[in-house]
Amino acid sequence: MVPFYVILSIVAFIWITKIVLEKNKNLPPSPFPCLPIVGHLYLVKSPLYRALGKLSNRYGPVLMLQFGSRKTLLVSSPDAIEECLTTNDIAFANRPHLLAGKHLGYDYTTIAWSSYGDHWRNLRRIAILELLSAHRLQTLNSVREEEVRLLAKRVYESAIKCNGIVEMKSMFFELMLNVLMMMIAGKRYYGDSVLDVQEGQRFKEIVKETFGLMETTNVSDYLPWWKWLGGRALEKKFVDLRGKRDMFMQGLLDEHKQKLICGSEEEREIEKKDEKKNLIQVMLMLQEKEPKYYEDQLIKGLMQVLLSAGTDTSSGTMEWMLSHLLNNPEALKKGQDEIDNYVGEDRLLNESDISNLPYLRCIINETMRMTPAGPLVFHESRKDCTVGGYHVPSGTMLLMNVWAMHNDPKNWEEAKKFKPERFIGLEGSTIGYKLMPFGAGRRRCPAENLAMRMVGLALGTLIQCFDWERTSDEMIDMTEGTGLTMPRAKPLVAKCQPRKKMAKLLF
Numbered sequence: 001m002v003p004f005y006v007i008l009s010i011v012a013f014i015w016i017t018k019i020v021l022e023k024n025k026n027l028p029p030s031p032f033p034c035l036p037i038v039g040h041l042y043l044v045k046s047p048l049y050r051a052l053g054k055l056s057n058r059y060g061p062v063l064m065l066q067f068g069s070r071k072t073l074l075v076s077s078p079d080a081i082e083e084c085l086t087t088n089d090i091a092f093a094n095r096p097h098l099l100a101g102k103h104l105g106y107d108y109t110t111i112a113w114s115s116y117g118d119h120w121r122n123l124r125r126i127a128i129l130e131l132l133s134a135h136r137l138q139t140l141n142s143v144r145e146e147e148v149r150l151l152a153k154r155v156y157e158s159a160i161k162c163n164g165i166v167e168m169k170s171m172f173f174e175l176m177l178n179v180l181m182m183m184i185a186g187k188r189y190y191g192d193s194v195l196d197v198q199e200g201q202r203f204k205e206i207v208k209e210t211f212g213l214m215e216t217t218n219v220s221d222y223l224p225w226w227k228w229l230g231g232r233a234l235e236k237k238f239v240d241l242r243g244k245r246d247m248f249m250q251g252l253l254d255e256h257k258q259k260l261i262c263g264s265e266e267e268r269e270i271e272k273k274d275e276k277k278n279l280i281q282v283m284l285m286l287q288e289k290e291p292k293y294y295e296d297q298l299i300k301g302l303m304q305v306l307l308s309a310g311t312d313t314s315s316g317t318m319e320w321m322l323s324h325l326l327n328n329p330e331a332l333k334k335g336q337d338e339i340d341n342y343v344g345e346d347r348l349l350n351e352s353d354i355s356n357l358p359y360l361r362c363i364i365n366e367t368m369r370m371t372p373a374g375p376l377v378f379h380e381s382r383k384d385c386t387v388g389g390y391h392v393p394s395g396t397m398l399l400m401n402v403w404a405m406h407n408d409p410k411n412w413e414e415a416k417k418f419k420p421e422r423f424i425g426l427e428g429s430t431i432g433y434k435l436m437p438f439g440a441g442r443r444r445c446p447a448e449n450l451a452m453r454m455v456g457l458a459l460g461t462l463i464q465c466f467d468w469e470r471t472s473d474e475m476i477d478m479t480e481g482t483g484l485t486m487p488r489a490k491p492l493v494a495k496c497q498p499r500k501k502m503a504k505l506l507f
Contacts, residue, residue, distance in 0.1 A: 028064040028073065028390040031055060039066030041222060046482050049375040052076070053404035062388040065399075068222030070096070073381075073392055076401040078411060078433040083387055084379075084398060085433075085441035090116070091385040093442050096378055096397045099218045103238035104210070104245070104308075110301035112309060116382065116442065127302065128446050130282045131183060137450060139276055141351050143182045148458050149348065149506075150191055151175045152465050156506050159496050165471060168322060169491035172315035175458060177207065180310050184303050185252045186278040199251075206244050211312060213237055215483040249300040256280045279303065306447070312485045313373035314451045319492050321367040321459050323476045324418045326468060326494060331420055335360050339464045345501045349464050354456040360463075362420035364455055368406075368437035370418060371478075375403035375486045377439050402436060403486070465506060466496040 034040055044067075045051040052074055055063060061077035075081050084092050093116035095101065097108055105113030111123040130136065151171060158166045174190035181187050181203075189200040213234075220231035227235060277285075280299070287294040325332040338359045343349050354360065379398040386392065409415045411434045412422070438445040445451075462468075470476060471493055479489040498506070 025393075026389075026391045028062045028388065028392070029059055030064045030066070031059055034066050037068070038223070039068055041067055047375075047480055047486075049401055049403040049486075052376075052399065052401050053407075056401065056404055062390060064390075064392075064396075067397070068219075069224060070222050071393060071396040072399055073387065073396050074399045074401065075387070076404040076408075078405060080388055081400050081405065081436070081440070082433040084400065088381075088385045088387065089441045091381050091383050092379040092398050094380040094382045095443075096221075096380040098221045099235060099238060100214060103235070103242045104214075104304070106297055106301045109297070110305045111446075112305045123298075123302065124446060126283075126286075127306070131279050131306065132446050132450055134449065137453065140183055141453075143276075144179055144454060144457060145351065147175055147179050147182065147188075148454075148461050150178075151458060152348075152461055153506055154191070155462065155466065155496065156498055156503070159466070159498065164495045164497055165493060166496055167491055167493050169315075169319055169488070172318040172458070173311065175318075176311040176315045176454065177307075179454065180307050182278070184279045184306060185256075186280075187252075202248060206241070206248055207307075207311070209241055210245070210308060211483070213241060214308075245304060246300060249303050250296065252303075253280060253284075253296055253299060256284055260284065279306070309445075310447050310450065312483075312487070314454050316485050316487055317364075317367060317371075317373050317451070317455050318458055319488055320371040321363065321455065322462070322468070322494065323478060323488065323492050324367055324370070325363070325463075326470050326476050327478070328418050329469070331363060331418065332463065332468060334420075335363055335460075336463045339460055343464065348502075348505050349457065349460045351453050351457050354453065354460065357456070357460065358424065359420065360456060360460055362423040364452065364459075365423045365435065366418060366420040369412065369435055370407065370416075371480070371486060372402050372406055372437045373485050374437065374439070374445075376400065376484070377402055379443065405433075406435065406437075462496075464499075465502045466498055468494055468496050471495045 031040060031043065035042060043051065043055065043065075053076065055065075056074065056076040061075060061080050063074040065072040065074055075084060095108070095113050095115065097113075101108045101110075101113035108114060109119070111120065111127055114120040114123065155166055155171060158171075178188040178190050181189055189203045216234065218231065218234055220227040220235075280303070283294060283299040283302070287299070325335070338357055339349060339353075342356055343353055377400040379400070381392055381394055381396045381398060383394045384392065405411060407415050433440065438448040438451070476492070477490055481487040481489040
């Protein structure tokens, strides 16, 4: 039997040799020590973006980390991120292959998980043209405005029942789920007008399970051997969830297919010409023309990505935005006055008004700066490249710490202060890469326009219709919870009073 000290010596020799060789490759600086097997995983703490921000403050804006078996490039400055997403945009156009992408991304074939190439480009083109283009968003704006008005009514009714106290997290989340499901399938699953209660309940359970699993860190993504020790249970949960999601989405597809089969030729022609078609209707028309490419799995994958990516991010931003305003009542009053002066008292806010409400847009930008829905952005290098003068090997996972960059006093004066006025007169070219809540480059979020419309319309309407205040003299707790989309640790509970001059417009 080989003595333990011999084994330890061999491990130490391999470890030291690896460190020496990597120094000769001109890799970015790396925190010491990088432990055998686990690498820098011992530095990982929750929330991850804060822990990584501290590393960047200590070692610099371009770092090479070793997360188990994965090389990981951590960047946290505007210049470094700009170099990654401009000069090296194609080099970093892939996504890392993680367990969630395997099971919830149909083996890395959906728009969120697919590697850069013809398939990904086509999926992105479909998403932008058929659902997220300015024209398509305009044709479906009545859907969004109706859902926001229903939200205002629910807040009104809840405030009346509970002495003005309203829990807003569920309100915002249900709003976004209804909006996206109406755009995707022409159905809503929350509120009093849900037709199929049982189907709605199934949908809610699937959504809850999805976000619960997405918040779970899978150790075997970084230590492959871990799945043989304790990772099997988590993978089984992903497999089970994939089956539930797939069955639900297939049911929606089959329902629309049945309508096409049973409908008359005249009805089908009318549907084809209808500009307010939902996503499934559009995709089934494409499937008729190219059935081999537009298979059911492709359509279901697109549906699931839009639903997952568009709900938690936008609803979370709304919750953070109202939280910031409650802690900064002078900003809330300025936003309310702006809406009153421009919109008046005879109608509710419309989407088309948002472009004429600059201070409201400043509030949105400041919220996304301080509390971005995507604090960390994941990419992966598909070939060797150079960042900050350092060599980055192919297959390196890229971690862009958007939260650290947004909250860095080097980039923003009084970075910890909620100050919407800082964005007055600032345009995209002036801000550059200091603010990128929707990412940048080829994989920039295609739903940015939809998100900005929804956040502006929903919060603008609530500000217009209600007077808001904290439930006590204590400031709203701004502690972040766990998860990929930076949720609040505690759901937001606020106090509101319907404004007399607006109450008549809610019913």
